Amino acid sequence: CGIFGVIGVSDAANFTALGLHALQHRGQEAGGIVAYHPDHGFNSARRFGYVRDNFTKADVMDTLPGQLAIGHVRYSTAGSKGATAIRDVQPFFGEFSMGGCAIAHNGNLTNAAALRRELIERGSIFQSSSDSECIIHLMARSIQKNLSERIKDALRACEGAFSVVAMTRTKLIGVRDPLGVRPLVLGRIGDSGWALSSETCALDIIGADFVREIDPGEMVVIEGNKIDSSRPFHPAPSRFCIFEKVYFSRPDSILGGQSVYETRHRIGMELAIEAPVDADLVCPVPDSGTPAAIGYSQQSGIPYAMGIIRNQYMGRTFIEPTESIRNMGVRLKLNVNRALIKGKRVILVDDSVVRGTTSRKIKDMILDAGAAEVHFRIASPPTAWPCFYGVDTPERGKLLAATMSEDEMRDWIGVDSLKFISLDGLYRAAGEAAGRDPAAPKFCDACFSGDYPVTPSDKIAEGFEM
Numbered sequence: 001c002g003i004f005g006v007i008g009v010s011d012a013a014n015f016t017a018l019g020l021h022a023l024q025h026r027g028q029e030a031g032g033i034v035a036y037h038p039d040h041g042f043n044s045a046r047r048f049g050y051v052r053d054n055f056t057k058a059d060v061m062d063t064l065p066g067q068l069a070i071g072h073v074r075y076s077t078a079g080s081k082g083a084t085a086i087r088d089v090q091p092f093f094g095e096f097s098m099g100g101c102a103i104a105h106n107g108n109l110t111n112a113a114a115l116r117r118e119l120i121e122r123g124s125i126f127q128s129s130s131d132s133e134c135i136i137h138l139m140a141r142s143i144q145k146n147l148s149e150r151i152k153d154a155l156r157a158c159e160g161a162f163s164v165v166a167m168t169r170t171k172l173i174g175v176r177d178p179l180g181v182r183p184l185v186l187g188r189i190g191d192s193g194w195a196l197s198s199e200t201c202a203l204d205i206i207g208a209d210f211v212r213e214i215d216p217g218e219m220v221v222i223e224g225n226k227i228d229s230s231r232p233f234h235p236a237p238s239r240f241c242i243f244e245k246v247y248f249s250r251p252d253s254i255l256g257g258q259s260v261y262e263t264r265h266r267i268g269m270e271l272a273i274e275a276p277v278d279a280d281l282v283c284p285v286p287d288s289g290t291p292a293a294i295g296y297s298q299q300s301g302i303p304y305a306m307g308i309i310r311n312q313y314m315g316r317t318f319i320e321p322t323e324s325i326r327n328m329g330v331r332l333k334l335n336v337n338r339a340l341i342k343g344k345r346v347i348l349v350d351d352s353v354v355r356g357t358t359s360r361k362i363k364d365m366i367l368d369a370g371a372a373e374v375h376f377r378i379a380s381p382p383t384a385w386p387c388f389y390g391v392d393t394p395e396r397g398k399l400l401a402a403t404m405s406e407d408e409m410r411d412w413i414g415v416d417s418l419k420f421i422s423l424d425g426l427y428r429a430a431g432e433a434a435g436r437d438p439a440a441p442k443f444c445d446a447c448f449s450g451d452y453p454v455t456p457s458d459k460i461a462e463g464f465e466m
């Protein structure tokens with residue numbers, strides 16, 4: 001998901017809509033905005049579909065006046081079961097004795113099922129099936145006198161990944177979980193406004209200056225021109241999601257002081273060193289494989305070419321929640337550039353192999369267009385474990401790498417060769433010159449390593465074996 005918030009600008013909801021539009025790649029199912037105006041109180045709009053189709057028109061935007069707003073774009077993950085209902089669309093809102101509070105959450109709480117059970121037993125009335133709603137009910141049970149203290153209490157009871165943007169009548173609040181699994185950055189708008197955003201690309205769109213990242217385990221409370229920073233949790237070594245760098249974030253964002261594009265480009269170079277092959281062309285699977293394909297081409301000296309053309313009017317296929325739409329999606333989105341491919345030995349670079357559906361279909365299309373050889377190079381290690389921290393990977397049994405060796409995957413996909421970047425190579429590309437330190441890995445890489453930095457307690461209660 002993507003989260004965004006602004007304070008201290010007239011038209012905060014419009015800024016938020018622009019920010020969410022820049023974060024649309026993080027969630028395409030639905031979006032919501034809450035704004036506060038002293039004369040009109042809290043107002044919200046929650047809609048299915050793209051930001052640009054819902055939050056650009058006067059009939060919606062005029063209902064969201066004020067200088068303070070937050071928003072959310074949603075993509076449903078392992079934590080949420082079944083189809084999204086509009087009541088699952090964030091931000092969530094609660095009225096407390098000291099005023100209203102709206103919350104937008106990115107990530108996944110790994111103890112949400114246990115929390116929900118306990119809260120319901122004690123009288124909470126849940127409106128949605130979302131894990132994030134627990135935060136509001138936990139706030140209601142806190143005895144703290146002000147809302148930011150109640151947010152601290154609530155989040156101390158939460159386990160897993162959370163970047164949160166919240167607002168009261170006067171404050172914009174940002175929090176990251178102790179490991180900092182999901183991103184959150186702070187921006188300055190002119191000399192009166194502030195923004196919080198999942199990624200820096202959303203600061204660029206509104207002309208805000210990037211100030212800094214919110215630290216793992218940090219809470220910032222912004223009121224007027226004052227920023228108050230605190231550390232509500234026990235300190236822990238940070239474990240940012242390495243898959244944000246591989247796939248999830250936009251290439252023009254800066255994460256952990258490093259350009260996402262640059263990381264992906266270096267993954268491609270590492271791949272060319274680790275897994276060379278003689279071929280005529282290096283082609284990306286667009287768009288997610290593009291920077292790595294450029295890196296592979298530059299490092300290997302094999303010409304880069306657009307062997308697959310993407311229809312720009314389709315979204316991210318993976319994010320469509322049902323299998324049947326996903327199956328169609330590849331063809332709706334990608335087509336082979338036949339004239340270029342015919343008779344050529346082609347290296348295809350993609351970001352990840354999850355179920356293998358995408359790779360297999362692309363291989364069919366490329367061979368159908370007359371390619372002489374097809375070699376897959378993947379910019380992440382084999383995805384062998386599900387993510388419980390906010391990225392939608394299927395259960396273990398559906399992950400190709402959980403049941404097959406690399407050679408078996410190559411044969412199942414039906415290509416001449418298949419190679420993945422090593423975990424060490426990925427760490428080097430992400431700026432860790434010495435590779436991955438198994439005793440103290442710098443990132444979360446659980447979907448590749450099975451090393452879960454936060455015990456997924458709900459899943460273990462359901463029978464998941466680590």
Ligand code: 5GP
Nearest residue numbers: 288318351352353354355356357358359392
């Ligand atoms: P597959 O077809 O192997 O199940 O999925 C791999 C494709 O899904 C890749 O092309 C990748 O770009 C795309 N993808 C989109 N979203 C995600 C995601 O959240 N996780 C992973 N691992 N891949 C994703």
Ligand code: SF4
Nearest residue numbers: 241243387444446447
């Ligand atoms: Fe990111 Fe994978 Fe960790 Fe999930 S399991 S937070 S996708 S690195």
Ligand code: MG
Nearest residue numbers: 285286288289
């Ligand atoms: Mg892709």
